[in-house]
Amino acid sequence: EMQIKRNVLLNPGPATTTDSVKLAQVVTDICPREKEFGDLMEYCATEITKFVGDPKEYATVLFGGSGTATVEAILSSVVPENGRILIIDNGAYGKRMCQITKIYKLDTVVFESSSIEPIDLKALEEVIKGEKGLTHLAMIHHETTTGLLNDISAVGKLCANYDISFIVDSMSGFAAIPVDMKTMNIDYLAASSNKNIQGMAGIGFAICNKKALLATESIPMRNLYLNLYAQYAYFEKTHQTRFTPPVQTFYALKQAIIETKEETIVKRYDRYAKSWETLLSGIEEMGLEYLIDREHHSKIITSIIEPKNDKYDFDEMHDYFFERGFTIYPGKVNNYDTFRISNIGQIDYKDMEDFLKVLKEYLVQIGFLED
Numbered sequence: 001e002m003q004i005k006r007n008v009l010l011n012p013g014p015a016t017t018t019d020s021v022k023l024a025q026v027v028t029d030i031c032p033r034e035k036e037f038g039d040l041m042e043y044c045a046t047e048i049t050k051f052v053g054d055p056k057e058y059a060t061v062l063f064g065g066s067g068t069a070t071v072e073a074i075l076s077s078v079v080p081e082n083g084r085i086l087i088i089d090n091g092a093y094g095k096r097m098c099q100i101t102k103i104y105k106l107d108t109v110v111f112e113s114s115s116i117e118p119i120d121l122k123a124l125e126e127v128i129k130g131e132k133g134l135t136h137l138a139m140i141h142h143e144t145t146t147g148l149l150n151d152i153s154a155v156g157k158l159c160a161n162y163d164i165s166f167i168v169d170s171m172s173g174f175a176a177i178p179v180d181m182k183t184m185n186i187d188y189l190a191a192s193s194n195k196n197i198q199g200m201a202g203i204g205f206a207i208c209n210k211k212a213l214l215a216t217e218s219i220p221m222r223n224l225y226l227n228l229y230a231q232y233a234y235f236e237k238t239h240q241t242r243f244t245p246p247v248q249t250f251y252a253l254k255q256a257i258i259e260t261k262e263e264t265i266v267k268r269y270d271r272y273a274k275s276w277e278t279l280l281s282g283i284e285e286m287g288l289e290y291l292i293d294r295e296h297h298s299k300i301i302t303s304i305i306e307p308k309n310d311k312y313d314f315d316e317m318h319d320y321f322f323e324r325g326f327t328i329y330p331g332k333v334n335n336y337d338t339f340r341i342s343n344i345g346q347i348d349y350k351d352m353e354d355f356l357k358v359l360k361e362y363l364v365q366i367g368f369l370e371d
C-alpha cells in the first residue's frame with residue numbers, strides 16, 4: 001500500500017483529506033466528453049444539490065475554478081441590466097463580492113456591518129426599504145475572515161418579504177453547517193470542492209433555484225466562461241461542461257461526496273464542533289483571547305489575538321508548526337492582530353490536542369508562558 005505523509009491543515013481550506021479521496025484521483029485516462037465522465041459529473045451535481053435542496057427545484061452548476069470563480073459566475077450572470085444588488089460587507093469575502101460587482105459595473109448598494117458583531121437586521125431592513133429597485137441581495141454565510149456566522153435565515157426572510165432574490169456565498173459553511181435553500185429562501189448558493197466537503201481544489205459549485213436560473217436566460221452575457229445559464233443549459237443538453245473540466249479532481253470529489261454522505265453533515269459538524277471546543281478551552285487555558293464570541297461563532301475557524309510578547313513572530317511560529325506537521329494561517333482583519341486556526345477537514349479533537357501541545361511548547365519557548 002502507498003503511504004502518504006499526513007499533514008494537518010489548520011488553514012481554512014484546502015482541508016486535510018482522507019487517503020481514499022487522494023487516491024481516487026489515480027484513474028485510467030479518460031476524455032471528459034465520454035458518457036462515463038458525464039455520468040460522474042451528473043452524480044456530483046445531483047448529490048451536491050441534495051445536501052441543500054430538492055433536485056426537482058434546485059440544480060448544481062459546476063465550474064472548473066476556485067470558489068471565487070463561482071461567486072463571480074453568479075454575480076455576473078443573474079442581475080439583469082436594470083437590476084440593483086445590495087451586498088452585505090462584514091469581512092474580506094463580502095468585500096470581494098463588492099469588488100466583483102464593481103468590475104462588472106452592476107448597480108450596487110453596500111451595507112457595511114461590523115466584522116465581529118452580528119448584522120443589525122433592523123438597520124438592514126431600513127436600507128432595503130429606503131433603496132429603490134433592489135432586485136438582489138448577496139452575503140456571506142460564514143465569514144472566513146473572522147469566524148463570524150451570519151444569520152442567513154433572518155436575511156432570507158427579509159428577502160422574501162421584499163421580493164428580493166437572495167445570493168449566499170457558503171464557501172466555508174457548505175457541507176458542515178446545515179442549509180435548506182427553500183426554507184431559507186436562497187436562490188443561489190456558492191460553494192467549492194476543497195473546504196468542508198473535503199475534496200481537492202479546483203471545482204466550484206453554484207446551487208441554483210431552477211426557476212430563478214431559467215429566468216436569467218434573457219440577460220445579455222457579461223462574460224463567456226463564467227456564465228451560469230450557458231453552463232447549465234449546455235450540461236443539460238450534452239452532459240458535458242462547455243470547457244475542459246478538472247478531470248481527476250472530479251473523481252476525488254465523487255469520493256469526497258460518498259464519504260460526506262457516510263458521515264452525514266450533522267455528524268461532520270459535531271466532529272468539527274468538538275475540535276473547536278477543544279481548541280477554545282486550550283487557548284483559554286493559555287491566556288489567549290479570540291475575536292468572535294461563542295454565540296455567533298461558526299465553530300469552523302477561530303481568529304486568535306496574537307500573544308503580546310516581544311519574541312512573538314507569526315512567520316517563525318508558522319515554521320515551528322510546519323516542521324511538526326501542522327499548517328497554520330495568518331489573520332485577515334485590519335483592526336486586530338490575529339492568527340487563524342481552522343478545524344475543518346479530516347481531523348478531529350485529538351489532532352487539536354496535539355496542536356495545543358505544540359502551541360504551548362512555542363509559547364513557553366518565547367517566554368509568553370512558564371513551563
Ligand SMILES: *Cc1c(COP(=O)(O)O)cnc(C)c1O
Nearest residue numbers: 066067068093140144169171172
Ligand atoms: C474560501 C472562500 C472563498 C473562495 O476562495 P477561493 O480561494 O477562490 O477558493 C469565497 N468565499 C468564502 C467565504 C471563502 O471562505
